[in-house]
Amino acid sequence: MNIKHFYDDALAQGSFAIESGGEVALVDPSRDIQQYIDFAHDHNAKIIAVFETHPHADFISSHLELHNKFDAKIYVNEKVGVSYDFSPLGHGEEVKIGGVTFRALFTPGHSPDHNSYLLLDENGEQKAVFTGDSLFVGDVGRPDLREGAGNIQVSKKELAGMMYDTVNDVFADLSDDTVVYPAHGPGSLCGKNMSSDLSSTIAKEKENNWAFQIKEKDKFVDAFLEGQSFIPKYFPNSVEVNRKGAxxxxxxxxxxxxxxxxxxxxxxxxxxxxxxxxxxxxxxxxxxxxxxxxxxxxxxxxxxxxxxxxxxxxxxxxxxxxxxxxxxxxxxxxxxxxxxxxxxxxxxxxTDPLVNVEDFKKNPEAYTIIDIRNKSEVADGKFFESATNIPLPELREKADDIDTEKPIIVHCAGGYRSAAGFSIVKRLLPEAKVYDLSDAVNDFK
CATH class of the missing domain: 3.40.250.10 (Rhodanese-like domain)
Structure with a gap:
């Protein structure tokens, strides 16, 4: 048996190829299939199955393309309500790939239709669990992305309760040495407190993951719902694209x-x-x-x-x-x-004039300062006390609220986002004087 972890740093997204006996199964494949074709070729094997944990919000999956090109069977929970040919897998149902077995685990909480897949080796021993967006390293998948999206409409509070049950009734019962392979790592917007590690074990998560520590359901739900990041505009659309197949x-x-x-x-x-x-x-x-x-x-x-x-x-x-x-x-x-x-x-x-950083340092009160970091970042402290926080994803909708009587300075945490924020303000407030603090923000931290 061979397991390969593919990781897309830009989307903080992990996918997996598992080869056994000349057969390859993929879990949550990204839209670029060439890497999986190369893996199968290197192992003189054929791609025969795709296991989807749920309809992803943050990336487009290649499950339908893999089905069309290689006649790979698509396995997913029937609650997803998909538009393509698939093989439904409910809790405890199994599929044989070469000499190994995939056992579906129903693990709702991030979404109401989420499966994880437990991998049993040739001896029937628990080897790994592919947890999708349910269990991360150090966290669990946020419950607010599926309000108003997908086949089943469920409130985030209901999903938070489902996640408590998933953690305590499903994952807690797995063998301690079972390897945990999630679909995301640090930087993903599908969680809020992920470790820098891309894999773990059930034992480590029981010890270190906050979701295993809170034993009262009401307290778990409150902690889970608190402090979630913004939801990108494209997330609900991706859920629907993945339900139909791209x-x-x-x-x-x-x-x-x-x-x-x-x-x-x-x-x-x-x-x-x-x-x-x-x-x-x-x-x-x-x-x-x-x-x-x-x-x-x-x-x-x-x-x-x-x-x-x-x-x-x-x-x-x-x-x-x-x-x-x-x-x-x-x-x-x-x-x-x-x-x-x-x-x-x-x-x-x-052309755009560059900011006079020295003048700004001496006279910050002479500028309207717009902090485009996320609310959770600003909660940890402002760089400028007089700054107004308008997160970058909201800037196009709220630019008219900006005071244009003074020159405007736009800043983020390190300089990348402020280039976008500055250009948005320039587009929407063409008569204003607008400057990008850019990388010079590091002088003020």
Whole structure:
């Protein structure tokens, strides 16, 4: 038996391939299937099964493509209410893959239709449990993402109660040395307190995970609901896309229109993916700067700033970088509302003045300071006492609330998000003086 853990740092998302006897099963595969094809080829094996824990909110799964290309069976809890051919698995039901066995565990709490999958080795011993978004390392999957989304409508308080039962009646009964493989790690918005470790054991989670420590259900529910982060605009849409099944990633990227020297309509929503330094030297008026370097969380912020029903354009420095941006947009299902990708766009080009950091240090009271960090970050302390907090995902809706009588300074925690926030404020308040504090925010921490 071979287990391979694939991890997408940008989305903090884990997926898994398990090979036994020349057969491969995948758990929660991301939209890019080439990595799984390579794994199967390296082990002279065939992909025959996909186990989906639930309809994911934060990424698009490739389960339907794998079914169409390899005739792989899709296993999922029937409560999901899917639109494709699948094999339902309820609590305790089993599937044989080569010499190993997958046993479904019904583990609601993050969603009302969530399965985890317990892997039994060739001797029937508990080897690992693939917990999806139910049990993380140090945390459990947040209960508020499925209000108003999915096949079953359940309140977050009801889901929190379900998670208490899942932790105490399902996971607590597993063998202590069973390896825990969750679908997410630190940085994911599907939890709030994840460890930096990407895997664990049941024994370690019993000892260290807060969810095992609170024995009273009411107190567990209260602690669980408190302090959850924002919900990106794209999350509910991804749930529905995953319930229906998505087209192949290759098809999504190939079908995206690419233009050069095209004049984008002035009223259009434009996302410029270049680094902030190049953006400020000259960009199409009204463009929003979401940087797309490999280590950036481009997908998260694209899907937090742009709604899934909003048409938008992408701008990049060259074709290679544009195709990379389209690829990343497709990972969250945003190829469908992309009008076109554009290189060297025509139009009204503007430059952005740089902030005079020394003047700001001496006269902070002369500026309107906008802190675009998340509310949970601001709760740990402001960098500037007079700052107004408008989190980046809310900025397009609340920019009109900003005081424009003074020059405006936009800041985040480290400089990446403020490039987007600054460009949003510039777009919506064109008559105001707006500056990006950028990396200089580190001087004020």
């Amino acid at each position: 087209a192949s990633l290759e098809e999504a990227v190939k079908n995206a229109e690419i233009k050069e020297g095209f004049e984008i309509p002035s009223s259009a929503l434009i996302i410029d993916t270049r680094v902030k330094e190049e953006f400020k030297k000259g960009h199409i008026k009204g463009a929003i700067n979401i940087q797309n370097k490999e280590a950036d969380k481009f997908e998260t912020w694209l899907g937090s700033i742009v709604g899934p029903d909003e048409e938008y354009y992408l701008i990049a420095e060259n074709k290679e970088e544009l195709e990379f941006a389209i690829y990343r947009a497709a990972k969250i299902g945003y190829e469908n509302n992309l009008v076109a990708g554009v290189i060297n766009p025509k139009g009204d080009v503007v």
